[in-house]
Amino acid sequence: MSRILLAPSILSADFARLGDAVAAAERGGADLIHVDVMDGHFVPNITIGPPVVKSLKKVATVPLDVHLMITDPDRYIGAFAEAGASMISVHVEVLPHLHRTIHAIKALGAKAGVVLNPSTPVVDISEVAADVDFVLVMSVNPGFGGQSFIPRSESKVAEVRALLDSAGNKALVEIDGGIDMKTVSRVVKAGARMLVAGNAIFGTSDPERAARELKAAATAAL
Numbered sequence: 334m335s336r337i338l339l340a341p342s343i344l345s346a347d348f349a350r351l352g353d354a355v356a357a358a359e360r361g362g363a364d365l366i367h368v369d370v371m372d373g374h375f376v377p378n379i380t381i382g383p384p385v386v387k388s389l390k391k392v393a394t395v396p397l398d399v400h401l402m403i404t405d406p407d408r409y410i411g412a413f414a415e416a417g418a419s420m421i422s423v424h425v426e427v428l429p430h431l432h433r434t435i436h437a438i439k440a441l442g443a444k445a446g447v448v449l450n451p452s453t454p455v456v457d458i459s460e461v462a463a464d465v466d467f468v469l470v471m472s473v474n475p476g477f478g479g480q481s482f483i484p485r486s487e488s489k490v491a492e493v494r495a496l497l498d499s500a501g502n503k504a505l506v507e508i509d510g511g512i513d514m515k516t517v518s519r520v521v522k523a524g525a526r527m528l529v530a531g532n533a534i535f536g537t538s539d540p541e542r543a544a545r546e547l548k549a550a551a552t553a554a555l
């Protein structure tokens with residue numbers, strides 16, 4: 334039974350004080366820092382690019398988990414890897430040559446993840462189940478922090494776990510969207526081991542404490 338990896342999402346942090354946000358998350362037990370990259374095309378919001386990742390890399394002591402919500406990830410994976418992304422995840426919805434992209438990310442020295450939107454079926458990753466380093470299940474429609482968890486995501490996590498197991502792949506399942514003290518144990522029981530949380534951590538007055546409590550609740554559900 335693998336342990337819980339907590340990945341606080343800085344999307345809900347104060348962008349003028351990202352270094353402080355990373356430090357607080359790390360003091361609270363963050364295992365990764367989740368970085369949400371949005372291009373205003375794939376999702377209706379725009380966030381950050383490689384220069385910010387490069388600056389985060391200088392202050393973070395844990396790996397950066399970079400979630401690309403962009404229409405043309407092939408064009409940018411090199412820049413994000415060079416900026417310091419240890420993990421790069423790409424959406425299956427925009428990639429006709431997903432197998433090639435996964436191996437391109439690995440060739441850059443980063444862990445390769447594939448992401449499923451809530452409306453995307455698990456079967457869409459069946460042919461790459463042996464190739465991926467992790468799978469990210471979106472439990473909200475991507476674009477914004479602070480949205481409500483979509484309950485159907487729970488069985489989807491279990492379905493992805495079963496697919497990876499059948500491929501003999503120990504890759505972890507990550508979940509992203511609406512993870513808080515109410516939803517965390519359900520997704521852990523379903524098989525999620527990497528937990529992204531933005532609003533539940535940075536939407537509070539004490540992110541360090543919120544991270545610590547969320548990770549403890551997740552670990553208790555193992």
Ligand code: DX5
Nearest residue numbers: 342475476479510511531532
């Ligand atoms: C949503 C992003 C998430 C977001 C999660 O598009 O991919 O990583 O920050 O935020 P919460 O935890 O607030 O749902």
Ligand code: ZN
Nearest residue numbers: 369400509529
């Ligand atoms: Zn994300």
